[in-house]
Amino acid sequence: MSLIPLLKLYNATGFLSKTYLGIWLAHTAFGLPFAIYLLRSYIAGLPRDLIESAQVDGANDFKIFLRIVLPLCFPALASFAIFQFLWVWNDLLVAIVFLGSGEDQLVLTGKLNGLLGSRGGNWEILTASAFVTIVVPLTVFFALQRYFVRGLLAGSVKGG
């Protein structure tokens, strides 16, 4: 529903339509609500003592964020990274709306879609190539999945 007004806005600005910058912005904006929701609740759940301890240790707010909060958020960041990556990787709609259809601007899902037309009869090629495209998401998942394991906070406070 939001695609049409957004596209109109892009076309009105001129420099955002049919560019990579435009689709980056669109995907980022669509991902933000989830990111904020996830990270806020995760950060709010960090033990307050840790932050206070860092304050007493003389770290300023920025340093507390950088050295304490950010490293401890890694599991949440990793989960979000996987979700967002999968969403963007699988996306076809946003891509065909905001990107051109030129050879250099066609995303992978667009290309797969294209196969349907050019090799309509050859389903085995289509399914095989779709299967091959899951290699990248799998790589991302296995690279980040160890951060899913809970217990990064273990040892900091009681019962940990």
Add this chain to the structure above:
Amino acid sequence: MADIKLTKLNKSYGSVHILKDVSLDIKSGEFMVFVGPSGCGKSTLLRAICGLEAISSGQLEIDHAVVNEVPPSKRGIAMVFQSYALYPHMSVYENISFALENQGLPKDEIRKKVEKVGELLQLTPYLARLPKALSGGQRQRVAIGRAIVRGAKVFLFDEPLSNLDAALRVQTRMEIAKLKRDMPNTTMVYVTHDQVEAMTLADRIVVLQAGRIEQVGTPMELYEKPGNTFVAGFIGSPKMNLIAGAPAERIKCKTMGVRPEHLEVVARASAGTIAGVVEYTEVLGSDSFIYVKTDYGLITARENGKTAVKNGDKVHLKATDAHVHRFDENGKRIEGK
């Protein structure tokens, strides 16, 4: 050297008034313990001294300088949290060095200081480990190490032993006492609800109730001369017996206070004895507690070793005169005999 002086300190959260006109002088090098029941404001008071809670009104001085608005890191204090609050993603070494790193000290100086503290607290073999690979006692030592390494003038402890098991608690208590002996010039403020910790560690104890100071004194002063019925009932285990009515009137007061250890269980009535029936006995081996149901409520007596009385026995309780406390209708202590 660091005195701490609190003048009419108040703290409220909205309409909830937590600390009410708290005035207190903590002398340099003193081991001060705050005790009180849950929710009495003792932790809030400690956090106000630390700077983690803003002060609503009143004045806080450390080392003769007003520090109401000074951030925690600039107050020359170190705090040991109840939960230890170790940084879980950093090794023991990094945990201890974090404060020094924030001060911008050169790397080799940091290394020297951290290693010295590690040696002092027997943490040297664990410096490369993460907190999750340490036992409760070791984590506690790391938390204390973080405080020591900064060379703070004031140490604040917020119930540091409450997460340890009984045996480790006794051991760590001794370590803290030793730490204080090794650092005679460091002022230490310690919050606990455990009166054994308070009695054994403190130079002076502050008893708090509902955000007010009830009494300040050495452990023995509080034990021997409690200023009011609250302190009388709070310090000492089992609790002091507070008896109102005829026995109190006999010695011209509203409430008579006598500790279980100063009550004698006798077979025959005489002047001033209180009659009752034994409700329950607890035999601990070294001593026994005898709970006696009387006209003035349940009274606890303590006897050395095993006791001969049994449940249901009719007994008389005799107070040793020298150890009877007298309180007036406001619960204030009446001095003299």
